Amino acid sequence: MKTLYTFIICGIAMLALTQTANGQQRGLINVELSGAPFKQLVDAIESQTDYHFYYNPRTTDSLKITLSAQNQNVNAVLGHALAGTQLHFAVDPQGNIFVTEGRDIMTDLPVDFFDTGVAPSQQTLASGFDYTAYEKREKEKKLVESKLYAIGPKSSNLQGNATMAGHVRDVTNGEPLVGATVYIEKPLIGVITDQFGYYAITLPKGRHELKIKSISMKSTVRQIMLYADGKLEIELDPDVTPLKEVVVESDKDVRVMGMQMGMEKLDIKTMKNMPLALGETDIMKVVLALPGVQSVGEGTVGLNVRGGAANQNLILFNDAVVYNPSHLFGFFSTFNPDVLKNVELYKSGITADYGGRLSSVLDVSSREGNLKKFQGSGGISPITGRLTLEGPLIKEKTSFLIGARSTYSDWILRQLHNERLKNSQASFYDVNLNVSHKINDRNNLYLSGYMSHDKFKLNTDTSYAYSDRNASIKWKHIFNNKLYAVATGGISKYSYTMSSDLNPVEAFDMNFSIQQINGKVDFSYFLNAKHTINAGVSVVRYSLQPGHIAPKGEQSTQKTMALQHEQGQENAIYIGDNFEVSPKLSIYGGVRYSFYEYLGPRNVYQYANGIPRSESSITDSLYYGSGKSIASYGGAEPRFSIRYSVSQNASVKFSYNRMRQYIQMLSNTTAMTPTDIWKLSDAYIKPQVGDQVSLGFYKNTRKHSLEISLEAYYKTTQNALDFKGGAVLLLNKHIETDVVDSRGKAYGVEFMLKRAAGKLNGWLSYTYSRSFLQTVSPYASEVVNKGDYYPSNYDKPHAVNFVGNYKFSRRFNFSLNMTYSTGRPITLPLAKYELGGNYRLYYSDRNQYRIPDYFRTDISINIEGNHKIKKLAHSSWTFAVYNLTGRANAYSVFFRSENGQVKGYKLSVFAQPIPTVTYNFKF
């Protein structure tokens, strides 16, 4: 027994192997010592009782014991004898006494002692005490934290580095934890788990204390002895057992220490605490409370990130593209809060593995089903009902998660005594299904399916229906600790139909659809402690059916008309390297090369040169056969970021990235509408190219409880689309005659103060941002505002957001949300004139005026059910008031000529406080 460690290990081994009978007499002790060596006390106790001592003689040989005890138990005797020394003792139920130096010893067997992997929770603890699940986990946590894990085969060569890897999971359901930080403090080396909860960290060989932190999970540590490359699976406990914690705890150190800038990550638990309209947790609305994100109006779903158009956001749901994330015109988003895990929004510093859109990436991930037990959750709000079920298909290997949500608004509308509303219809539903399967330690398979559907008819004779569907399959293969690959395949389809039977002679059905099939293989290679390399290839195949109209009913004389189908292919290869030059300096350099082809079959109109393109300037039409390239574009997209730590709590970051976008939405309305059409870049419509530089300063104070960040950006867009006045976009056979090339510029500063933890948490942000467009055309008739830069529809210079949560108790939580922003630009009439017997309006230059400023306050109170662990269902109530002050914020301003009079109106959507009650349950 040379060292303390071998001592402990041997001691515990013996303890485990020799089960001493429990009922033996453990008598009282009489002992009288004066300046005696420790050995003498040991002998005395061992002779009077059947206790056995285990200790290291070296730690006790300087000890002299002076003691007088009459009929005392062993604890009292030893407590007295060792008082004031560095020694501790522990007595186990079998009658073994361990004396250690400097630290306590656990007398229960480390639960995973005979396993190399994770602590299985079924193993009974040596103690007969009836632990509750919570206490049991607490105990397990203590045990695994103190255990020393040997990584790699033991060797005496501790020169150089080794890589250890594994997953970080939630102990209660086996779900991987994304974005958990795994790090050591000396020297400061850390990594963040990826979307699978996977981490790989390269450390100097030897003894380390590995720390693991994750949002709303209890932080933990692992004692490791790193001999060589190896594996360590880690499970974390939820911070609060059965309750939803009020946490806005982002990865605290990440903001300062991580490479990424311009990124916001929101956990579903954070989102659920925000007070929202109509009693639904809505991620799109929560994202809108972040600095740099705006929308053109309340109840619209399009996001404008850092002055970009709404179609410039790549919205991913489990790696599949979502084209329209909105229900009911945008009052709801299509993401069911019960199946979501988290949302990441990248505004700048976008890495090379993402591409295809200019402004941002909104990466929405759903949870994986519980690997350990069946459970369900749901909720009822004034508008919707939802239910989610999950559980293992094969315990610890395969799990499923299925969630559905639907509205009963149709039913509500029918109950109304208003003819206008009675004749209206509005319904929607969405369904999610996830299956994840662990093939073995090295291979994992994930399947995800999603579908949303909307149907509405608003007191008109035209009904609309739209649907977004996607499915993806993902296979993750770990080659070794340093290299893993993820292969993803997906299909996304968005379609809508419109049908009218106002006039039977002209009744029609019209439809549109866009489909994309994509494949991607992504490799992550942890070259060494300093380099992490990420590379891959991606292919996207687009096929569009841009419009088809057909007669409806026998009387209809509507001509059947179909626009030619469009197809295109976008290929990309990319590589990026995260290089940690020194603990203070990190660099990310990456490049994506994308190549796009617009493919036949298609008839392409040719236009006369030197005059504006119009129907009358068509000179010819050229036919391209199937698969023939009609137009091709491509180019490099460099991505670069650098982080320099000024101190341990402060850093400066800079990033530059270029993005290319080969598909655009055609819309000449202010907000995105379900019937907007998408268009591939072709011979006339060039792909959009965006460049952004961004500089940020980040500081954490007071033990990381307060985070301050300041980011500035400047970005430019080439080949943005604008439209000639009065352009008709639907069923247009030659859309190129109606578009005008334009360019954009945007700049801004975002300031954010965030308190991540504590009873009072939340954030306050201020954003100053501008966004401009300019039409570029040689023809005066095509330019907007004389060819000058003009503010875009979403140019709102000042925005202030406050989100605060105050936790009165574990059961009672109060949230306040305040939003202010400058009104969006609009075009106002300047004069009126008479034409055709009525007054008409003469409008100003585009977007020269603004609607009144926007201000709103919401509150909500969450009340959790009681804390009994064993009950049928856990439930919670949310009471919320949206727009507490009842301010009539302008949704839009418009003018109408009525009976020869020009009248101006301001329309507000939620002009009164709207209270809602939502009941949520979990079983």
Next chain:
Amino acid sequence: MQAGKPYGLFYYTCMTMIMSGCLEPYAPPDADTGVDILVVEGFLDHGRSAASVRLTRAIALAATETPSPEENAKVTIEESDGPTITLTADTIAGSYRASDLTIDPDKQYRLHITTQQGSEYVSDYENVYPTPDIDSVTWHGTAAGTTVYASTHDATGNGRYYLWDYVETYEYRSTYAPGYQIQRGEVVPLREEDYVNRCWATKPATSILLHSTKNLGVDAMLDYPLVFMPVRSIKLSIRYSILVKLKVVSEKHYAFWQQLKNTTENIGGLFDPMPSQVVGNVHNIRDAREPVLGYFGAGELREKRIFIKHDELPEELQRVTPKPQGCEIDTVLLGLIKALPDKTYLIYPVGANGPGTAGGYTTAMPICMDCRVQGGVTKRPDFWN
């Protein structure tokens, strides 16, 4: 709210707010300052061998006066490679006319204006489009009201872009028929020609009606709805007439009106197209950037008039038009008559103590007695038989 639906009110509020929102009047910041822009409305009518042009100026949004006419301008219509037609000022200020013209439908025509200040404007050259006859103007009544429809077809299939217009004329009565008037402090019985209880109102179409058959298999429109009049509408209280007008126009001309419709009638919703400056086909010769509003077109105007009598309506639509609000009869004692303003109408005498004496007169608010207050004239139109 019915029993058993306790949440009805809540849902109602909620859904109403979502679907119809809350409308408030809004005055734009620069409503009182005008923009001085020339407005041109011109048409060369091949069918009538005539041309008419009206020149006005745009006025401030909040202005209550009518737009000022552009007078003393030199207005001509130029035939491509042909003669020039000179228009002369009409009696209505700002209107210019020419008639008995020889118009070659295979030629193109353009408008040329030189204003008094010397600014010179020309339009683009326009083709002369033939317009088919209006096949029929019909009406149909349902419990909710009456709709007027029009139908047309073009056997040649060249029509495609149609611009409808109409003028409504209707006869109506005031609620009370006054028989007396205060003239210089005296109660004077009205002469028959001064009666003000029977009026005819003439109103232009309030919305732009256009229709394209471009996407239809046949170049025809069957029962295109023009006007809807709800039950009890004053228009159908006695007799109603509508003069339906039809023009076939060029695609560009059609687009102009479409754009005008979009920017005046469907504006403001987030899902409506953004307003834009509607550019016509008239330009300043020297300054292409100067905005000129309106359009000059050439073609044929077809017209058809129908009448609808109140008693021709289906039974369920033969309802009394409600009185204007506050139309209650008041009695004014003789002693107080003098306190009433001059020209006040009185309905009939009350409390008479034999012929020539009256204790007082009944009267009501002007809108209840003088039908002209509601926009009509007492002169019977020529076509009203």
